[in-house]
Amino acid sequence: MKFFIDTANLDQIRQAHDLGILDGVTTNPSLMAKEGVTGHDNIMKHYVDICNIVDGDVSAEVIATDFENIIKEAESLAALHKNIVVKVPMITEGVKAIKHLTYKNIKTNCTLVFSAGQAILAAKAGATYVSPFIGRIDDVSYDGVSLIEQIVYIYNLHGFETEVLAASIRHSNHIIKCAEAGADVVTCPLDPILKLLNHPLTDIGLEKFLADYKKGNQG
Secondary structure (H helix, E strand, O other): OOEEEOOOOHHHHHHHHHHHHOEEOOOHHHHHHHHOOOOOHHHHHHHHHHHHOOOOOOEOOOOOOOOHHHHHHHHHOOOOOOOOOEEEEOOOHHHHHHHHHHHHOOEEEEEOOOOHHHHHHHHHHOOOOOEHHHHHHHHHOOOHHHHHHHHHHHHHHHHHOEEEEEEEEOOHHHHHHHHHHHHOOEOOOHHHHOOOOHHHHHHHHHHHHHHHHHHHHHH
8 A cells, every 4th residue: 555645745745755655645725825835836846846855646636627727737737747646626527637638648636536436437537546535524424434445346346447545534543444445545644644653562662672771781
């Protein structure tokens, strides 16, 4: 399973990269704005800055919702760097655009997916990734991880090559459950990834090892 970090913060991207587990990045205009990156030229430059840190796919989102402008934005984004994957919303015009972009060998990430039916359409259109938002599904009292399981099962059954990218990850257990469910990728902020490192028995064990070492080397 690949680990993507969901942020536009360059320091956090570098930190995840230095940890040695980073496979890619997902971001969007909201995350850009959170980092104070506004204006078309600045956003485009920021995407390139991210691509220069990460040797992996970097999802960059279109703003348009009509076919012609989705294509125009997508081609502009894809031209920025070979690592760019274009995020396209799960809407009628988006599915049409994904099919067109797939034909032109531009990688796509179908975003805002909340059902298996939507995931099937994305795969049929040739999306590189499909992004079910499991945290938002949990928020409305459904089970987001179960959706991951369902999509993985359907894709395996029919031989779809689209990768299942679990998004809207809220905590470390989401990551583990998505791994169990067969997700190809998880994307989340840095904090849930770092919390995978933590366990009280690890801390206790390390403290004891160091204490024993110190005793054995006194004098």
